[in-house]
Amino acid sequence: MEYLIEVENLNKTYPGFSLKNVNFKVPGGCIMGLVGENGAGKSTTIKAIVDLIHTDSGNIRVLGKDIRKKGKEIREDIGVVLDGASFHEILRAKEIGKFMGKIYRNWDEKYYQRLLKTFTVPGNKPIKEFSTGMRMKLMIVAAMAHHPKLLILDEATSGLDPVVRDEILDMFQEFIQDEAHSVLISSHITSDLEKVADYITFIHKGEIFLSEEKDRIMEEYGIVRCRPEDLASIAPDMIVGVSRGAYSCDVLVNQRERVKQQYPDMMINRIKLEDVLLFKVKGDK
Numbered sequence: 001m002e003y004l005i006e007v008e009n010l011n012k013t014y015p016g017f018s019l020k021n022v023n024f025k026v027p028g029g030c031i032m033g034l035v036g037e038n039g040a041g042k043s044t045t046i047k048a049i050v051d052l053i054h055t056d057s058g059n060i061r062v063l064g065k066d067i068r069k070k071g072k073e074i075r076e077d078i079g080v081v082l083d084g085a086s087f088h089e090i091l092r093a094k095e096i097g098k099f100m101g102k103i104y105r106n107w108d109e110k111y112y113q114r115l116l117k118t119f120t121v122p123g124n125k126p127i128k129e130f131s132t133g134m135r136m137k138l139m140i141v142a143a144m145a146h147h148p149k150l151l152i153l154d155e156a157t158s159g160l161d162p163v164v165r166d167e168i169l170d171m172f173q174e175f176i177q178d179e180a181h182s183v184l185i186s187s188h189i190t191s192d193l194e195k196v197a198d199y200i201t202f203i204h205k206g207e208i209f210l211s212e213e214k215d216r217i218m219e220e221y222g223i224v225r226c227r228p229e230d231l232a233s234i235a236p237d238m239i240v241g242v243s244r245g246a247y248s249c250d251v252l253v254n255q256r257e258r259v260k261q262q263y264p265d266m267m268i269n270r271i272k273l274e275d276v277l278l279f280k281v282k283g284d285k
C-alpha cells in the first residue's frame with residue numbers, strides 16, 4: 001500500500017503539553033479524519049506534518065519524501081488549510097488568484113474561478129467583509145486550485161452551514177477517487193467524518209489511541225449496558241472505556257460480536273464515532 005503521509009514516533013513538547021510518540025499513516029485514495037478533544041494535539045500534529053514547527057524527534061514523510069529536506073518540492077503538491085488561518089483582510093479573491101499564481105507552478109486560474117463560482121465566493125469583495133463561512137470556503141478553494149495530490153485541513157469545515165459542508169465533503173470525495181490523492185482533515189464534527197472518512201485517527205492528550213478503518217470501528221465497537229456488579233465479568237482486553245451511572249454502566253467494547261456470544265443477556269448497541277472520544281476523555285477524568 002502506498003502512503004501519502006507517514007508519521008513515525010513524533011514527539012513535541014510545549015510547557016504543559018506533549019505529543020507523545022505519534023504514529024499513523026494516511027494511505028492513498030482515502031480521507032482520514034483526525035479526531036480529538038480541544039487541546040488534544042490535532043493542530044500541533046498537522047503543523048509538524050507541514051513543517052511549520054520544530055519537533056523534538058520523529059520522522060515525517062509526505063508524498064514519500066522527508067518534509068524537512070524536500071519542503072519546497074512537496075509544498076507544490078499539497079493544499080493546506082490551517083485552523084484560524086486567513087488571507088490578508090484587504091485582499092479580494094481575484095487578487096489572491098494572481099498572488100497564488102506566482103507561488104504555485106500548477107496554479108489553475110480557470111479552475112479557481114470555477115470553484116469560486118460553485119461555492120459562491122465573491123471575487124470582488126475584500127475579505128474583511130466576508131462571513132466566517134465565506135472565508136473558510138475561500139481558503140479551501142485556494143488550497144485546491146493548484147491541483148494538489150494531498151489536502152491537509154485543520155478544522156476547515158467547522159464554520160460552514162450543513163449545505164455548504166455537504167458540498168465541500170462531496171468535493172473531497174470526488175478528489176480521492178484518484179488513488180494518488182488523499183485528504184487529512186481534523187474536525188470536531190464527527191458526524192461529517194462518519195459520513196466521508198475512510199480512516200479515523202483518535203488523539204487524546206497528545207497520544208494516538210486508535211487509528212483504524214472507520215467501517216471497522218463502526219462494525220466492531222459497541223456499547224454494552226450492564227449492572228455495575230456485572231462489569232467485572234467483561235474481559236478487560238475488550239473494554240475501551242466505562243461510563244458509570246448509579247444503577248447501570250455503559251461500557252465501550254472493541255469486540256461487539258465476542259461480547260454478544262459470551263454475554264447473550266447483555267444489551268449491546270452500535271456506536272457513533274463521537275462515543276469513542278467521549279468514553280476515552282470521560283474515562284480519563
Ligand SMILES: Nc1ncnc2c1ncn2[C@@H]1O[C@H](COP(=O)(O)OP(=O)(O)OP(=O)(O)O)[C@@H](O)[C@H]1O
Nearest residue numbers: 014015017036037038039040041042043044045083
Ligand atoms: N506555540 C505554542 N506554545 C505553547 N503551547 C502550545 C503552542 N501551540 C499549542 N500549544 C499547546 O499544545 C496543546 C495542543 O494544542 P493544539 O492546538 O495542537 O490542540 P488541538 O487538538 O488542535 O485543539 P483545538 O481543537 O482546541 O484546536 C494545547 O495545550 C496548547 O496550549
